[in-house]
Amino acid sequence: xxxxxxxxxxxxxxxxxxxxxxxxxxxxxxxxxxxxxxxxxxxxxxxxxxxxxxxxxxxxxxxxxxxxxxxxxxxxxxxxxxxxxxxxxxxxxxxxxxxxxxxxxxxxxxxxxxxxxxxxxxxxxxxxxxxxxxxxxxxxxxxxxxxxxxxxxxxxxxxxxxxxxxxxxxxxxxxxxxxxxxxxxxxxxxxxxxxxxxxxxxxxxxxxxxxxxxxxxxxxxxxxxxxxxxxxxxxxxxxxxxxxxxxxxxxxxxxxxxxxxxxxxxxxxxxxxxxxxxxxxxxxxxxxxxxxxxxxxxxxxxxxxxxx
Amino acid sequence: xxxxxxxxxxxxxxxxxxxxxxxxxxxxxxxxxxxxxxxxxxxxxxxxxxxxxxxxxxxxxxxxxxxxxxxxxxxxxxxxxxxxxxxxxxxxxxxxxxxxxxxxxxxxxxxxxxxxxxxxxxxxxxxxxxxxxxxxxxxxxxxxxxxxxxxxxxxxxxxxxxxxxxxxxxxxxxxxxxxxxxxxxxxxxxxxxxxxxxxxxxxxxxxxxxxxxxxxxxxxxxxxxxxxxxxxxx
Numbered sequence: 001x002x003x004x005x006x007x008x009x010x011x012x013x014x015x016x017x018x019x020x021x022x023x024x025x026x027x028x029x030x031x032x033x034x035x036x037x038x039x040x041x042x043x044x045x046x047x048x049x050x051x052x053x054x055x056x057x058x059x060x061x062x063x064x065x066x067x068x069x070x071x072x073x074x075x076x077x078x079x080x081x082x083x084x085x086x087x088x089x090x091x092x093x094x095x096x097x098x099x100x101x102x103x104x105x106x107x108x109x110x111x112x113x114x115x116x117x118x119x120x121x122x123x124x125x126x127x128x129x130x131x132x133x134x135x136x137x138x139x140x141x142x143x144x145x146x147x148x149x150x151x152x153x154x155x156x157x158x159x160x161x162x163x164x165x166x167x168x169x170x171x172x173x174x175x176x177x178x179x180x181x182x183x184x185x186x187x188x189x190x191x192x193x194x195x196x197x198x199x200x201x202x203x204x205x206x207x208x209x210x211x212x213x214x215x216x217x218x219x220x221x222x223x224x225x226x227x228x229x230x231x232x233x234x235x236x237x238x239x240x241x242x243x244x245x246x247x248x249x250x251x252x253x254x255x256x257x258x259x260x261x262x263x264x265x266x267x268x269x270x271x272x273x274x275x276x277x278x279x280x281x282x283x284x285x286x287x288x289x290x291x292x293x294x295x296x297x298x299x300x301x302x303x304x305x306x307x308x
Numbered sequence: 309x310x311x312x313x314x315x316x317x318x319x320x321x322x323x324x325x326x327x328x329x330x331x332x333x334x335x336x337x338x339x340x341x342x343x344x345x346x347x348x349x350x351x352x353x354x355x356x357x358x359x360x361x362x363x364x365x366x367x368x369x370x371x372x373x374x375x376x377x378x379x380x381x382x383x384x385x386x387x388x389x390x391x392x393x394x395x396x397x398x399x400x401x402x403x404x405x406x407x408x409x410x411x412x413x414x415x416x417x418x419x420x421x422x423x424x425x426x427x428x429x430x431x432x433x434x435x436x437x438x439x440x441x442x443x444x445x446x447x448x449x450x451x452x453x454x455x456x457x458x459x460x461x462x463x464x465x466x467x468x469x470x471x472x473x474x475x476x477x478x479x480x481x482x483x484x485x486x487x488x489x490x491x492x493x494x495x496x497x498x499x500x501x502x503x504x505x506x507x508x509x510x511x512x513x514x515x516x517x518x519x520x521x522x523x524x525x526x527x528x529x530x531x532x533x534x535x536x537x538x539x540x541x542x
Binding site for chain 1: 309310311312314315316317318319320321322323324325327328354355358359361362363364379381383384408409410430431432433
């Protein structure tokens with residue numbers, strides 16, 4: 001496998017030491033290297049981010065605890081509310097799904113989708129949410145991670161490590177491209193959120209660093225090219241349902257990775273491919289509300305109605 | 309981008325770039341003014357101009373001008389709150405040139421003060437300010453930011469750095485630009501701490517320094533922010 005660490009690191013990916021005096025700067029940590037770490041990836045990210053400082057480590061975990069509580073809050077509010085968004089396009093779907101009969105006998109699927117939509121419907125109502133990494137993609141991580149945890153009856157403290165890993169994956173992706181629909185298309189937002197969620201779920205289920213990173217890579221690989229074409233410019237259609245779909249993708253990627261399925265393209269090359277596709281996207285498909293679904297007759301009509 | 313910026317901010321929806329980032333840009337302008345804002349002109353560029361209303365960018369910018377953070381539940385009522393606070397806001401759209409698609413120029417007036425600022429929302433709530441009062445600068449609001457307008461003459465940067473060092477401050481980032489040689493210049497510094505009143509007073513009273521602003525970071529939520537904006541002009 002070709003390694004692509006910085007030139008000043010002749011040892012290549014093999015020498016990452018997450019603990020101790022030789023710890024590398026987090027800036028040097030890319031996905032390929034993260035995959036080489038023995039054990040859980042989150043421990044390495046936590047160690048490198050805090051520089052081994054106990055207080056910094058506790059502050060980071062405390063911040064994650066706050067965010068987790070806010071995520072739970074937004075899921076709970078979203079599952080109970082039927083209040084339409086300002087446009088009236090969304091606002092009741094999470095509750096509808098949550099209260100529907102589970103005809104497919106797929107309770108995990110239903111829970112993950114409902115949680116994800118709950119957060120994004122809250123977001124569309126100008127409710128309080130946790131951007132992860134963005135607001136438009138805020139439902140994917142809590143959908144997948146909290147959905148799986150609640151399905152299995154796991155404790156919230158077990159989710160802190162996976163959350164740190166999710167943040168670390170997002171941070172690494174963010175070094176290669178702006179995580180914003182207006183620069184990289186939806187792939188940059190939902191692709192990143194789903195990759196973060198896939199790695200988190202993978203680690204939650206006992207996956208090691210390599211499996212978690214490959215879960216992220218598989219997700220990115222299958223999000224490449226997604227355009228940002230919100231109807232009327234509102235973070236509603238397709239954003240709300242897209243979070244439901246990609247939280248499921250995240251769980252699917254974790255499942256593949258836990259079974260040992262790997263991305264044949266090295267994870268960092270997948271990120272670069274996504275970044276280059278983002279640059280190739282025309283402005284109409286980058287959050288301007290001028291292409292794709294936004295440019296359908298109905299999409300244009302809604303935009304006009306709301307402008308009045 | 310820190311790990312808590314990736315999973316975060318905790319914010320009022322619907323868009324981290326168009327709502328949370330916009331709020332932070334407004335907040336930075338408000339803090340530079342150091343006075344109650346009376347009149348604001350907000351010039352939106354690119355995606356900000358095209359999808360502002362859909363994302364509540366207008367409300368978020370105004371909320372920031374009213375000193376709110378991105379997690380403030382009053383953001384949806386920003387227009388009404390501005391009216392109550394005696395702040396008149398006008399929006400315009402324009403091509404601000406080769407800048408990030410989510411950019412805004414903010415012209416903010418108080419009773420006796422005014423400030424202009426251009427900045428971008430980079431995604432995920434991250435922001436960057438690249439112009440203040442006509443000077444090219446560069447800071448992100450993710451740490452304490454010190455802005456200084458001064459005469460372009462030898463030793464100013466050294467003197468400022470000395471004051472910061474004596475105040476036990478550590479400079480993380482420095483950007484400096486001048487209008488022309490020997491003319492007026494501005495520097496922006498990102499510092500790991502809020503400088504003491506003493507250090508700020510000293511800087512503001514140096515003869516070749518005409519404008520000083522110390523801005524607390526805007527990336528945390530409202531509860532965890534520390535320090536108030538400070539500064540002086542002559």
